[in-house]
Amino acid sequence: MRLADLTQRAGEWLRGVGPMHDVVISSRIRLARNLAGVPFLSRCGTDQQREIEQRLREKILQAGIAREMFYVDVGAAGELDRQLLVERHLISRQHADADHPRGVAITADETAAIMVNEEDHLRMQILRSGLQLAEAMREIQHMDDLLEKHLDFAYHGQFGYLTACPTNVGTGMRVSVMLHLPALKMTGEIEKVFRAARDMRLAVRGLYGEGTEATGDFFQVSNQSTLGKTEEQIVEEFLSQMIPEFIEYERRARRALLDRQHRAIDDKVGRAHALLRAVKLISSEETMYLLSLLRMGVNLERITSVDLRAINELFLLTQPAHLQKMYKREMTAEQRAEARADLIRARLGGD
Amino acid sequence: MRLADLTQRAGEWLRGVGPMHDVVISSRIRLARNLAGVPFLSRCGTDQQREIEQRLREKILQAGIAREMFYVDVGAAGELDRQLLVERHLISRQHADADHPRGVAITADETAAIMVNEEDHLRMQILRSGLQLAEAMREIQHMDDLLEKHLDFAYHGQFGYLTACPTNVGTGMRVSVMLHLPALKMTGEIEKVFRAARDMRLAVRGLYGEGTEATGDFFQVSNQSTLGKTEEQIVEEFLSQMIPEFIEYERRARRALLDRQHRAIDDKVGRAHALLRAVKLISSEETMYLLSLLRMGVNLERITSVDLRAINELFLLTQPAHLQKMYKREMTAEQRAEARADLIRARLGGD
Numbered sequence: 001m002r003l004a005d006l007t008q009r010a011g012e013w014l015r016g017v018g019p020m021h022d023v024v025i026s027s028r029i030r031l032a033r034n035l036a037g038v039p040f041l042s043r044c045g046t047d048q049q050r051e052i053e054q055r056l057r058e059k060i061l062q063a064g065i066a067r068e069m070f071y072v073d074v075g076a077a078g079e080l081d082r083q084l085l086v087e088r089h090l091i092s093r094q095h096a097d098a099d100h101p102r103g104v105a106i107t108a109d110e111t112a113a114i115m116v117n118e119e120d121h122l123r124m125q126i127l128r129s130g131l132q133l134a135e136a137m138r139e140i141q142h143m144d145d146l147l148e149k150h151l152d153f154a155y156h157g158q159f160g161y162l163t164a165c166p167t168n169v170g171t172g173m174r175v176s177v178m179l180h181l182p183a184l185k186m187t188g189e190i191e192k193v194f195r196a197a198r199d200m201r202l203a204v205r206g207l208y209g210e211g212t213e214a215t216g217d218f219f220q221v222s223n224q225s226t227l228g229k230t231e232e233q234i235v236e237e238f239l240s241q242m243i244p245e246f247i248e249y250e251r252r253a254r255r256a257l258l259d260r261q262h263r264a265i266d267d268k269v270g271r272a273h274a275l276l277r278a279v280k281l282i283s284s285e286e287t288m289y290l291l292s293l294l295r296m297g298v299n300l301e302r303i304t305s306v307d308l309r310a311i312n313e314l315f316l317l318t319q320p321a322h323l324q325k326m327y328k329r330e331m332t333a334e335q336r337a338e339a340r341a342d343l344i345r346a347r348l349g350g351d
Numbered sequence: 352m353r354l355a356d357l358t359q360r361a362g363e364w365l366r367g368v369g370p371m372h373d374v375v376i377s378s379r380i381r382l383a384r385n386l387a388g389v390p391f392l393s394r395c396g397t398d399q400q401r402e403i404e405q406r407l408r409e410k411i412l413q414a415g416i417a418r419e420m421f422y423v424d425v426g427a428a429g430e431l432d433r434q435l436l437v438e439r440h441l442i443s444r445q446h447a448d449a450d451h452p453r454g455v456a457i458t459a460d461e462t463a464a465i466m467v468n469e470e471d472h473l474r475m476q477i478l479r480s481g482l483q484l485a486e487a488m489r490e491i492q493h494m495d496d497l498l499e500k501h502l503d504f505a506y507h508g509q510f511g512y513l514t515a516c517p518t519n520v521g522t523g524m525r526v527s528v529m530l531h532l533p534a535l536k537m538t539g540e541i542e543k544v545f546r547a548a549r550d551m552r553l554a555v556r557g558l559y560g561e562g563t564e565a566t567g568d569f570f571q572v573s574n575q576s577t578l579g580k581t582e583e584q585i586v587e588e589f590l591s592q593m594i595p596e597f598i599e600y601e602r603r604a605r606r607a608l609l610d611r612q613h614r615a616i617d618d619k620v621g622r623a624h625a626l627l628r629a630v631k632l633i634s635s636e637e638t639m640y641l642l643s644l645l646r647m648g649v650n651l652e653r654i655t656s657v658d659l660r661a662i663n664e665l666f667l668l669t670q671p672a673h674l675q676k677m678y679k680r681e682m683t684a685e686q687r688a689e690a691r692a693d694l695i696r697a698r699l700g701g702d
Contacts, residue, residue, distance in 0.1 A: 263689060267632040267633075274625040274626060275625060278621045278624070279622060281615060282618075
């Protein structure tokens with residue numbers, strides 16, 4: 001398993017076949033952990049950071065987390081490779097851009113990834129398609145248990161796990177769910193959802209672009225604080241109250257649009273489909289926007305000739321680093337716009 | 352011949368087969384004339400206006416101008432019929448909206464039209480497709496001669512023909528040419544054309560929308576004053592200097608775009624074509640914009656499956672009054688957006 005193999009396929013989480021996939025793109029759980037008796041990363045010199053990185057790398061690969069797991073020395077990786085990992089949601093933008101010794105361990109199916117020396121010594125995540133928080137929870141706890149057999153984590157009897165940033169102290173857990181809410185955006189009800197989320201002390205942000213101006217109609221909902229609740233309580237709240245409510249809002253908005261404005265829906269969706277099959281040049285941003293509409297069209301069964309998986313793969317493969325990896329050369333923005341258009345037309349059976 | 356028949360077909364000038372039709376949509380010459388010994392229209396009461404209208408109507412229909420000529424009492428016509436005449440460039444917006452006795456005589460092929468009681472007692476025009484100013488000139492002079500056999504026009508030995516507005520005094524002639532300049536607009540050179548036109552004392556305005564913000568990339572170039580030159584001199588200047596220069600500018604810009612940015616052209620043109628075949632709702636304004644791009648694509652032979660005539664007809668038939676006439680009922684803007692989309696898809700072989 002090498003990094004280059006990643007561009008040939010989409011990770012499990014993007015297959016788009018998980019539960020509630022008409023609205024829920026993916027579920028993610030992340031745990032922050034730090035080594036006991038070792039300073040937080042920002043307090044270490046480069047030598048100590050390197051030492052931590054090498055030790056953690058070794059322990060992670062010994063822990064038996066998955067049948068196949070590979071490790072990327074992010075500090076030594078080229079810019080394109082780092083960008084590729086960001087685009088696949090395997091490392092954070094900060095982790096890609098930092099300049100100290102650091103890395104990431106990834107399972108072959110990409111559901112699990114462990115960043116070494118990000119803000120904390122360890123940041124592990126499980127990422128799954130659709131609404132699979134319970135499964136993700138089981139897996140990340142299992143991964144945490146396996147690592148604790150080899151490593152001693154900083155833990156405080158009263159506060160819980162200690163983390164570099166106070167907002168992560170406690171469980172050190174962040175739960176996030178990526179939602180596709182095109183109908184709520186179209187009807188303008190998305191603001192209501194944002195207010196409801198804030199009332200539940202959830203953070204909402206657009207996957208591409210910020211806040212309500214997000215392109216692509218994708219929104220990530222996550223918990224704000226990790227202190228004072230158990231891991232199980234946090235996940236339970238997501239599963240029993242918050243997410244079902246958002247799903248129901250969006251489904252209701254889609255039905256209402258179809259009932260009252262099916263022409264407008266067919267127009268928007270049909271235009272997106274036609275454009276994607278005709279473009280000769282297209283930006284990342286417009287791609288996200290059009291694919292998002294097409295995805296809604298397929299989920300609403302207004303378009304039956306396109307496979308959901310093809311759309312989900314295009315979301316991933318049309319990103320800058322993926323394109324350049326696929327074409328095996330560095331490209332300017334304009335060259336990418338060409339290559340992206342060619343790829344989309346080819347996948348969607350365009351001219 | 353009745354007004355209703357007009358909606359079944361496009362006038363000669365829109366067939367798009369005239370000389371230089373890749374750049375020149377149509378040529379128009381208009382003459383303003385007033386009756387000698389009768390006050391200008393603004394100085395007449397309603398009774399006198401009605402008397403003038405009836406007299407002119409009778410004389411025009413007796414003059415033997417064309418084998419078939421019909422007259423529309425614009426004051427008695429419904430709003431939709433008046434709007435239809437405006438959309439076909441047979442009467443002015445002012446003539447449609449006025450509320451005194453008035454009318455228009457039209458030949459069956461719509462190349463000739465004579466407005467009665469517009470700003471002047473008579474406003475006659477010849478409208479032909481492509482660059483046909485010399486032909487239009489011959490025809491309008493012939494029409495003028497025929498009318499002068501039956502009518503005595505106000506003429507001043509020194510100034511020439513007298514008109515209600517001083518800018519028309521002299522020949523009373525206005526020459527205008529409708530140009531399609533999408534490449535110059537795309538390269539930003541259109542401003543240079545506007546400056547050159549002003550230097551030649553020509554007026555330039557967008558056919559749809561105003562000035563450089565015109566949608567559809569159509570621009571009408573016309574002479575500003577009619578005093579101090581003969582009719583022949585005005586037309587000769589258009590034919591020998593001004594228009595050939597504009598045509599050459601536009602053709603050069605198209606070649607340059609194709610040489611250096613053929614991807615960008617194919618992208619724009621292909622998107623327009625794909626959208627037009629996919630829309631389920633579309634406004635007049637967007638229709639003009641997309642048809643304009645498609646027209647350029649056909650003229651540049653980047654699109655070979657569409658007939659220029661189909662495009663030219665759609666420009667006409669997708670306008671509000673034409674749509675309502677065709678569907679034989681009044682429609683709201685949204686109903687028109689539906690009907691317009693259906694018509695376009697049907698004509699361009701869409702889904």
